[in-house]
Amino acid sequence: MPQKISENIQDYLKRIYEFTLSGGRASTNQLAQALGISAASVTNMVQKLSKTEPPYLTYEKHQGVKLTAFGQQAALKIIRRHRLIEIYLVEKLGYTWDEVHAEAEILEHAMSSLLEKRIDAALDHPKFDPHGDPIPDINLEIPEIEQTALSSLKIGNKGHVLRVPNEDPQVLRYLGKFGIRPGAHIKLISRTPYDQTMRIKITETGNEAIIGPSLGKKISIAKDS
Amino acid sequence: MPQKISENIQDYLKRIYEFTLSGGRASTNQLAQALGISAASVTNMVQKLSKTEPPYLTYEKHQGVKLTAFGQQAALKIIRRHRLIEIYLVEKLGYTWDEVHAEAEILEHAMSSLLEKRIDAALDHPKFDPHGDPIPDINLEIPEIEQTALSSLKIGNKGHVLRVPNEDPQVLRYLGKFGIRPGAHIKLISRTPYDQTMRIKITETGNEAIIGPSLGKKISIAKDS
DNA sequence: ATCAAAAATTAGGCTGACCTAAATTATGAT
DNA sequence: ATCATAATTTAGGTCAGCCTAATTTTTGAT
Ligand SMILES: [Mn+2]
Ligand SMILES: [Mn+2]
Ligand SMILES: [Mn+2]
Ligand SMILES: [Mn+2]
Numbered sequence: 001m002p003q004k005i006s007e008n009i010q011d012y013l014k015r016i017y018e019f020t021l022s023g024g025r026a027s028t029n030q031l032a033q034a035l036g037i038s039a040a041s042v043t044n045m046v047q048k049l050s051k052t053e054p055p056y057l058t059y060e061k062h063q064g065v066k067l068t069a070f071g072q073q074a075a076l077k078i079i080r081r082h083r084l085i086e087i088y089l090v091e092k093l094g095y096t097w098d099e100v101h102a103e104a105e106i107l108e109h110a111m112s113s114l115l116e117k118r119i120d121a122a123l124d125h126p127k128f129d130p131h132g133d134p135i136p137d138i139n140l141e142i143p144e145i146e147q148t149a150l151s152s153l154k155i156g157n158k159g160h161v162l163r164v165p166n167e168d169p170q171v172l173r174y175l176g177k178f179g180i181r182p183g184a185h186i187k188l189i190s191r192t193p194y195d196q197t198m199r200i201k202i203t204e205t206g207n208e209a210i211i212g213p214s215l216g217k218k219i220s221i222a223k224d225s
Numbered sequence: 226m227p228q229k230i231s232e233n234i235q236d237y238l239k240r241i242y243e244f245t246l247s248g249g250r251a252s253t254n255q256l257a258q259a260l261g262i263s264a265a266s267v268t269n270m271v272q273k274l275s276k277t278e279p280p281y282l283t284y285e286k287h288q289g290v291k292l293t294a295f296g297q298q299a300a301l302k303i304i305r306r307h308r309l310i311e312i313y314l315v316e317k318l319g320y321t322w323d324e325v326h327a328e329a330e331i332l333e334h335a336m337s338s339l340l341e342k343r344i345d346a347a348l349d350h351p352k353f354d355p356h357g358d359p360i361p362d363i364n365l366e367i368p369e370i371e372q373t374a375l376s377s378l379k380i381g382n383k384g385h386v387l388r389v390p391n392e393d394p395q396v397l398r399y400l401g402k403f404g405i406r407p408g409a410h411i412k413l414i415s416r417t418p419y420d421q422t423m424r425i426k427i428t429e430t431g432n433e434a435i436i437g438p439s440l441g442k443k444i445s446i447a448k449d450s
Numbered sequence: 451a452t453c454a455a456a457a458a459t460t461a462g463g464c465t466g467a468c469c470t471a472a473a474t475t476a477t478g479a480t
Numbered sequence: 481a482t483c484a485t486a487a488t489t490t491a492g493g494t495c496a497g498c499c500t501a502a503t504t505t506t507t508g509a510t
Contacts, residue, residue, distance in 0.1 A: 008467065028488055041468055043489055048466095062475060062488060092317070093343040103337055110335035112328055118318040233497070253458055266498055268459055273496095287458060287505060 003052070007109040010078045011035060012045060013056060016067055017075035025064030076140040081116055082108040083129035083136075086166075088119045090130045097130040097181070098172035131172075132163035132182035132220070148223060151198070151216030153188040160185045163220035171215065179205035185224065228277070232334040235303045236260060237270060238281060241292055242300035250289030301365040306341055307333040308354035308361075311391075313344045315355045322355040322406070323397035356397075357388035357407035357445070373448060376423070376441030378413040385410045388445035396440065404430035410449065 005013075015034045019026035028046070032039040049071070050059035056071035067075060085104040089095035095103070111119075120126075120138070127143075128134055136142045147162050161184045164175055175181065185203035196213040211219070230238075240259045244251035253271070257264040274296070275284035281296035292300060310329040314320035320328070336344075345351075345363070352368075353359055361367045372387050386409045389400055400406065410428035421438040436444070 006466080029486090037467085038469060039488065040470080040490080045467075047489095089340075089343075093340070093347060095343070099339065103340060106335045106337070107332075107340075110331045112331070114324065115314075115318070115328060115332075118314075118320070122318060231496080254456090262497085263499060264458065265460080265500080270497075272459095 005074060009045075009049065009056075010074070010109055012042075012049065013067065013071055013075040014078050014082070016057060016065060017072065017079065020066055025066045027064045031065075073140055076136045076142065078108050080136040080140065081111045083133055084116060084119050084123070084126070085111065086129045086131070087126050087135070088123060091123060091126075096173075097166075097176065098169035100130060101166050101169070128182065129166075130182075131166035132161065133166065146222065147220040149217045150186075150200070150211065150219040150221050151196070151213055153198075153221070153223070155188055155190060158185065158187045158224040159221040160224060161219065161221050165215075165218040175209075175219075178202055178207040178209035180209060180219070186221070230299060234270075234274065234281075235299070235334055237267075237274065238292065238296055238300040239303050239307070241282060241290060242297060242304065245291055250291045252289045255289075298365055301361045301367065303333050305361040305365065306336045308358055309341060309344050309348070309351070310336065311354045311356070312351050312360070313348060316348060316351075321398075322391075322401065323394035325355060326391050326394075353407065354391075355407075356391035357386065358391065371447065372445040374442045375411075375425070375436065375444040375446050376421070376438055378423075378425075378446070378448070380413055380415060383410065383412045383449040384446040385449060386444065386446055390440075390443040400434075400444075403427055403432040403434040405434060405444070411446070 012031070012035065015031055016026045019030055019034075028039050028042045031046075032042045035042070046057060046059050046065045049056040050065070054070045055068055056074060057065045057067050059065050082104045085107050086100040089100045089103060090097060125137070126135055134142050134145065145162065148159070150159070150161075153159060161180060161182050163182065164180065165171060179202045180186070180200075184205075187201045187203070189199040189201055189208065191198050196216075198211045198213070198216055199208055200211060201208050237256070237260065240256055241251045244255055244259075253264050253267050256271075257267045260267070271282060271284050271290045274281040275290070279295045280293055281299060282290045282292050284290050307329045310332050311325040314325045314328060315322060350362070351360055359367050359370065370387065373384070375384070375386075378384060386405060386407050388407065389405065390396060404427045405411070405425075409430075412426045412428070414424040414426050414433065416423050421441075423436045423438070423441055424433055425436060426433050
């Protein structure tokens with residue numbers, strides 16, 4: 001019997017999913033920091049989640065955790081709701097893309113299957129959230145998309161933006177100011193020698209923007225021609 | 226300092242508000258039943274809520290509770306959100322009026338001030354929810370409306386519906402089938418002698434409906450001419 | 451006025467989810 | 481290979497919000 005799953009656990013699973021997207025395992029400290037709680041609490045919880053029937057994750061002492069297929073489905077369900085809410089708020093209620101993440105972080109836990117269906121239908125089954133993250137479909141399938149970090153561009157290369165980091169409203173407002181959003185076409189103008197700061201040109205707006213290397217790693221693009 | 230208020234407490238305050246609308250105090254058992262918890266738990270909680278600074282309610286042993294002005298504001302805030310959600314779901318997401326109460330009961334706790342503002346604006350500051358209940362305005366003012374119970378009509382009298390009970394989806398579907406909804410014009414055709422069952426005619430649909438006395442007490446109307 | 455039944459309260463526990471402090475295990479620089 | 485430091489786990493709490501059982505208070509029918 002899939003027991004009812006608390007809001008807290010939903011957030012654990014979502015974080016673990018995100019941290020293990022590129023393979024590997026999520027560490028105790030990583031989760032503690034992301035969830036804003038102590039490492040001891042995380043250890044305690046993941047031990048519990050590894051002993052449910054069926055288990056949500058596999059836990060090996062000192063080796064971190066990894067979701068089971070069961071846990072992954074649970075995570076994807078929340079992620080679908082989170083991203084549907086984000087795009088709904090932008091499309092239908094006039095939110096800006098820097099406002100929606102915090103809101104969705106709460107609403108995702110209060111959303112029924114029915115509301116999920118209605119919102120999905122109202123938006124005509126959207127495929128991406130406002131930050132370019134893919135929305136798992138009704139069967140929780142999520143398309144694999146070929147993507148590169150902005151920071152890996154060579155000078156003079158062109159590309160278009162696929163995905164921007166969605167946590168930090170300040171960053172989103174900064175990016176928005178220059179028109180750096182999913183779909184925007186960009187070209188790498190220059191890179192400073194020591195700290196690797198990039199100057200990029202955005203085709204649509206004609207703007208130039210300065211992007212540091214750590215932010216550059218978090219912006220996903222597809223290379224053009 | 227108005228401490229952050231848990232979802233549980235929000236539900237306590239809302240129930241107490243409803244039970245004390247017509248003056249008087251809310252009893253321990255009444256609340257226990259409405260909240261689906263034990264009477265002992267209610268006693269415990271209301272004692273706590275009477276000792277906060279400022280207190281949410283006044284508690285007198287064996288005499289039930291009553292909201293303070295402070296508690297009433299807190300209750301009205303949730304009620305505003307509850308009713309805004311209900312009307313939004315009906316107007317914008319194709320919900321039927323029997324589906325929205327359960328949904329709002331959850332979403333009301335997950336709604337931010339910003340979302341409240343946006344939904345209110347999207348609906349152009351609606352005054353009533355789908356069941357005819359008034360929505361407190363942004364300042365939590367709620368209009369006083371003269372209303373009578375349907376069951377108090379005399380044979381041949383006419384009136385129009387102001388408010389229907391919103392908890393029970395089955396009842397709402399039954400009423401909906403005959404067109405008994407806020408605004409509908411009705412006329413009392415007959416009343417059976419012993420159990421007081423009423424037969425009423427709905428002008429808009431031409432339907433006749435059978436309404437028992439306990440349901441009749443929960444439907445509010447205004448008498449016409 | 452009496453007293454059984456109903457309502458409410460008190461006492462004592464439980465669970466989920468968190469905490470800090472102490473102990474253990476892993477890691478990486480020398 | 482050693483060992484200081486970092487990461488993790490264990491031990492022993494707290495707190496909110498619920499429970500049941502026992503007790504006390506109120507109420508209403510006689
Ligand atoms: Mn969340
Ligand atoms: Mn997003
Ligand atoms: Mn509620
Ligand atoms: Mn309602």
